[in-house]
Amino acid sequence: MCTMIAHQVKIQGRGKNGPEWFEVREANVSYDHPYDLPLEHALNIDFVNEALGPGARVAVELSVEGARQLVKTIEAVLAQADQRGVLEDRLVVAVPAPGRVREA
Amino acid sequence: MYQTDQYEGMIAETVGMKGHNGDVINAYLARPLGAGPFPGMVLIHHAPGWDEWYRECTRRFAHHGYVSISPNLYFRDGHGSPEDVGAKVRAAGGAPDTRVLGDLDGANVYLRSLPYVSGKIGVFGTCSGGRHGFLAACRLKGFDALIDCWGGRVVQSKDELTPNQPVAPIDYTKDLSCPILGLFGNEDKSPTPEQVNTHEAELKKHGKRYEFHRYDGAGHGFFYYDRPAYRQEQAVDGWKKVFAFCERTLR
Numbered sequence: 001m002c003t004m005i006a007h008q009v010k011i012q013g014r015g016k017n018g019p020e021w022f023e024v025r026e027a028n029v030s031y032d033h034p035y036d037l038p039l040e041h042a043l044n045i046d047f048v049n050e051a052l053g054p055g056a057r058v059a060v061e062l063s064v065e066g067a068r069q070l071v072k073t074i075e076a077v078l079a080q081a082d083q084r085g086v087l088e089d090r091l092v093v094a095v096p097a098p099g100r101v102r103e104a
Numbered sequence: 105m106y107q108t109d110q111y112e113g114m115i116a117e118t119v120g121m122k123g124h125n126g127d128v129i130n131a132y133l134a135r136p137l138g139a140g141p142f143p144g145m146v147l148i149h150h151a152p153g154w155d156e157w158y159r160e161c162t163r164r165f166a167h168h169g170y171v172s173i174s175p176n177l178y179f180r181d182g183h184g185s186p187e188d189v190g191a192k193v194r195a196a197g198g199a200p201d202t203r204v205l206g207d208l209d210g211a212n213v214y215l216r217s218l219p220y221v222s223g224k225i226g227v228f229g230t231c232s233g234g235r236h237g238f239l240a241a242c243r244l245k246g247f248d249a250l251i252d253c254w255g256g257r258v259v260q261s262k263d264e265l266t267p268n269q270p271v272a273p274i275d276y277t278k279d280l281s282c283p284i285l286g287l288f289g290n291e292d293k294s295p296t297p298e299q300v301n302t303h304e305a306e307l308k309k310h311g312k313r314y315e316f317h318r319y320d321g322a323g324h325g326f327f328y329y330d331r332p333a334y335r336q337e338q339a340v341d342g343w344k345k346v347f348a349f350c351e352r353t354l355r
Contacts, residue, residue: 002151002231002256002294002324004266006195028195033152033231035187038332040293040324046191054184054192 006030015047015058034061043067113137121214124206129179134166140220143354146211147174148229153190200268208240224354242276249353250284256294277306283313285349289322
């Protein structure tokens with residue numbers, strides 16, 4: 001893309017972009033051209049599972065202000081949960097996600 | 105200019121071609137019907153992917169009498185919707201320049217192997233494709249005209265260089281082997297008008313044949329009718345300039 005500003009972080013979670021949930025293992029965060037948001041550049045987050053192919057993707061495209069508010073809100077929610085002692089800061093290992101048939 | 109009593113026909117289809125390292129990748133080929141000889145055109149898709157706009161653009165060049173091929177530069181990144189594959193490449197910091205050049209060279213060779221293609225071949229690209237087009241016209245042999253539409257990051261500072269894009273294309277300007285048509289929007293952030301000035305100064309310094317047009321009221325991607333960046337008046341004028349340039353350099 002035209003800015004090439006992109007970072008990847010390993011994550012643990014589940015995502016949904018159709019009728020079924022799937023395991024997401026990476027989050028790709030970029031500031032570059034969005035596909036649908038009517039801006040030249042946007043803060044894009046793709047929750048993906050690279051092992052399942054390009055279609056295993058949950059995408060959001062955010063305005064800069066929306067992205068900043070989201071970051072603050074996530075931090076605030078986690079801080080509140082931590083304060084109440086309910087954070088479950090542990091790995092999800094009990095039940096593996098069903099995943100999908102590899103698309104590539 | 106098309107006349108209403110003129111016969112017209114084309115074939116457009118997906119083909120296989122040899123790209124970088126001899127890998128067979130897919131490509132979209134559109135050609136006018138007839139024995140030719142027709143000039144050729146290699147179309148370099150933009151960073152968002154090998155998408156419908158590029159298929160239409162490939163057919164557009166065929167409609168204007170060019171045997172046109174658009175290689176899938178993301179072939180090795182997997183298959184799915186163009187958006188999903190494009191997003192994967194975006195996360196990887198774009199396609200490696202070396203691989204892209206190998207694929208573009210393969211597209212050139214493929215066109216030259218066709219019996220109805222004349223000896224003249226152009227290269228057209230938008231966005232990252234404009235940048236790749238400039239690299240191709242500097243680094244590869246066999247291109248007779250370049251159309252660079254708002255190619256970003258031709259001018260790169262050292263801290264913008266990456267393993268996938270290790271050299272700023274502007275550094276190869278002295279090796280540019282064909283005339284270049286550049287179309288830019290004055291409200292673009294990549295390339296900025298200042299970067300276009302820098303690019304133009306370098307072309308001038310090396311005595312290259314160039315024709316730059318800069319449009320007020322337009323930013324990045326003003327040909328894309330499916331994006332809010334579309335600017336009707338500037339796009340219509342830009343397309344006229346593209347085909348006038350092709351007629352002068354490739355016929």
